[in-house]
Amino acid sequence: MAKGKLLVGLDIGSSSVKLCHLKEAKRGYQLKTFDMVQLSQEAIVDGVIMNQGTVSDAIRNLVSRNRVRQKECAISISGYSVIVKRITLPLMTDQELENNLQWEVEQHIPFDINDVFIDKEILTRSPQMGTMDVLLVASKRDMVNEYVSAARDAGLTPKVVDVDCFSLQNMYEMAYGGGNDGETIAILDLGASITSLIIVSNGVTAFTRDISMGGQQITEEIQKQLSITYEEAEAYKVGGRDGDLDAVVPHEVEEVVHQVSETIAQEIQRSLNFFLETSSVGLINRILLTGGTAKSAALASVIGQQSGVVVEVASPFAALQYDPKTYNPDYLNDVAPLAGVSVGLALRRTGER
Ligand SMILES: Nc1ncnc2c1ncn2[C@@H]1O[C@H](COP(=O)(O)OP(=O)(O)OP(=O)(O)O)[C@@H](O)[C@H]1O
Numbered sequence: 001m002a003k004g005k006l007l008v009g010l011d012i013g014s015s016s017v018k019l020c021h022l023k024e025a026k027r028g029y030q031l032k033t034f035d036m037v038q039l040s041q042e043a044i045v046d047g048v049i050m051n052q053g054t055v056s057d058a059i060r061n062l063v064s065r066n067r068v069r070q071k072e073c074a075i076s077i078s079g080y081s082v083i084v085k086r087i088t089l090p091l092m093t094d095q096e097l098e099n100n101l102q103w104e105v106e107q108h109i110p111f112d113i114n115d116v117f118i119d120k121e122i123l124t125r126s127p128q129m130g131t132m133d134v135l136l137v138a139s140k141r142d143m144v145n146e147y148v149s150a151a152r153d154a155g156l157t158p159k160v161v162d163v164d165c166f167s168l169q170n171m172y173e174m175a176y177g178g179g180n181d182g183e184t185i186a187i188l189d190l191g192a193s194i195t196s197l198i199i200v201s202n203g204v205t206a207f208t209r210d211i212s213m214g215g216q217q218i219t220e221e222i223q224k225q226l227s228i229t230y231e232e233a234e235a236y237k238v239g240g241r242d243g244d245l246d247a248v249v250p251h252e253v254e255e256v257v258h259q260v261s262e263t264i265a266q267e268i269q270r271s272l273n274f275f276l277e278t279s280s281v282g283l284i285n286r287i288l289l290t291g292g293t294a295k296s297a298a299l300a301s302v303i304g305q306q307s308g309v310v311v312e313v314a315s316p317f318a319a320l321q322y323d324p325k326t327y328n329p330d331y332l333n334d335v336a337p338l339a340g341v342s343v344g345l346a347l348r349r350t351g352e353r
């Protein structure tokens with residue numbers, strides 16, 4: 001079957017919207033566009049779009065200032081309103097699975113079936129055991145519709161609604177070449193309000209979980225403990241990104257960043273332990289970090305200490321070709337952690353589900 005056209009990847013995050021568009025190259029892909037627009041803190045709260053106008057404006061801005069002509073896009077959701085379950089079923093045909101789907105969902109997904117979109121993917125079939133492993137995905141219709149209409153209002157046509165953690169897996173496969181090498185890797189997207197975890201074992205999805213914690217928690221704690229505004233706390237947290245605040249960042253900031261990082265890392269560790277206790281995979285070989293909060297060296301190092309696993313920041317652009325006249329390598333290095341989800345989405349095509 002002919003391959004569909006590559007979609008525009010649109011990652012609508014709670015702190016910023018990122019747009020990534022790729023182009024087919026001789027070998028692999030070329031980066032055509034990557035850009036992002038910051039959102040105000042109130043635009044998306046806990047994954048819920050509170051102000052659709054702001055979000056649509058950000059998307060429209062990204063499309064127009066980058067002259068993106070392709071309108072068909074892939075978006076994604078994460079957090080409370082999507083549930084992913086890996087289940088083992090007796091071996092059956094695709095049609096039998098289709099017929100049993102509703103029943104399986106009712107057994108495994110704690111949402112009213114009328115409120116959700118259902119998707120499934122067969123991960124492995126094992127005829128010797130007479131079983132198959134299936135991934136069930138249920139996402140709240142309301143939530144999906146909100147994200148779809150934010151993109152539509154900006155003049156785009158969403159063709160695919162993905163889940164953040166699966167787009168990370170796609171990014172990983174492209175950037176790191178397959179992943180079916182016997183390795184088990186955990187990818188952690190450390191965002192502003194949500195931390196998404198996906199564990200890929202020998203190229204197959206083994207576990208996913210979203211944790212409602214992220215960089216925003218760190219900023220809020222700095223704000224509280226130092227009695228300053230959110231914006232000031234944010235500037236201190238990122239080390240005085242705009243202007244040279246380095247010299248004047250109060251020493252308490254480092255302390256607070258460390259405290260909150262410990263808490264976030266403990267929650268992550270709970271999920272990693274749960275995975276290790278409940279799966280036959282005995283070991284995680286590597287942890288890859290994406291998301292803006294992956295730029296926090298403190299959090300990365302606490303995650304490494306608690307897990308005892310090698311931690312590295314992912315490079316979603318590493319395997320992409322790009323025009324050095326358009327994109328400066330320093331800029332790409334700087335934004336790379338933030339691009340994980342959008343690069344994964346930009347690998348999706350028309351004609352896919
Ligand atoms: N240099 C830095 N050091 C520490 N944190 C940073 C740095 N740069 C950005 N961040 C944090 O990264 C977060 C934004 O990351 P990201 O863009 O991945 O989140 P998002 O996708 O908008 O949110 P979410 O996925 O949670 O909805 C913010 O909390 C921001 O403060």
Ligand SMILES: [Mg+2]
Pocket residue numbers: 011012013014189191192291341
């Ligand atoms: Mg995000």
